[in-house]
Amino acid sequence: MEPTAPHPSTGAQRSSPLPVRLSLTPYQAVPGGFDGAWWPHSRNLSAELPGLVEAMEGVGSITRVIVGIEPWPDIPHRVSVGGHIVTAGWFVSSHEQNEIVLCSYLKGFRTLLVIPPATAPGAADWLMNTPVPADGSRTATQLLTIATTRSEKASHEAPLLPSVK
Numbered sequence: 287m288e289p290t291a292p293h294p295s296t297g298a299q300r301s302s303p304l305p306v307r308l309s310l311t312p313y314q315a316v317p318g319g320f321d322g323a324w325w326p327h328s329r330n331l332s333a334e335l336p337g338l339v340e341a342m343e344g345v346g347s348i349t350r351v352i353v354g355i356e357p358w359p360d361i362p363h364r365v366s367v368g369g370h371i372v373t374a375g376w377f378v379s380s381h382e383q384n385e386i387v388l389c390s391y392l393k394g395f396r397t398l399l400v401i402p403p404a405t406a407p408g409a410a411d412w413l414m415n416t417p418v419p420a421d422g423s424r425t426a427t428q429l430l431t432i433a434t435t436r437s438e439k440a441s442h443e444a445p446l447l448p449s450v451k
Contacts, residue, residue: 304327306341309415319397320385325414326338339351345396347392348372349389351375358376361374382427383426385426386400406437412433412437413430416433
């Protein structure tokens with residue numbers, strides 16, 4: 287995946303001083319899989335969604351998003367973003383919860399892995415920079431489990447630095 291943020295080249299302006307953490311694959315590079323990853327800073331969809339939609343500007347005007355209902359305590363039905371309204375919907379709990387589908391009226395849709403805000407930086411970095419299997423064989427839950435395991439293993443294997451006296 288190609289990281290697209292927090293690089294200023296995305297052109298996305300966000301009301302929050304925090305950058306949008308987003309990584310995208312070329313469109314339709316992964317049929318049936320993820321088109322990238324998004325690592326929001328919080329579970330406040332009203333605050334996070336405008337930055338994400340603005341960062342996705344290059345894929346067409348996003349008119350609707352669909353998110354997992356479990357990770358977001360409050361899902362607004364409509365969010366104003368850059369002069370237009372984005373409608374929000376949700377997946378029921380039996381659907382994969384750590385993903386978001388962004389729908390564009392003219393350009394189809396993109397499905398992103400949603401990395402939980404509290405994810406360890408090492409695990410999130412791996413998820414943001416690891417290409418998703420081309421056959422879409424990994425679910426969001428599987429990818430998050432792999433990343434967490436890798437991160438925990440790396441932290442346990444880190445060499446101890448000698449103490450300075």
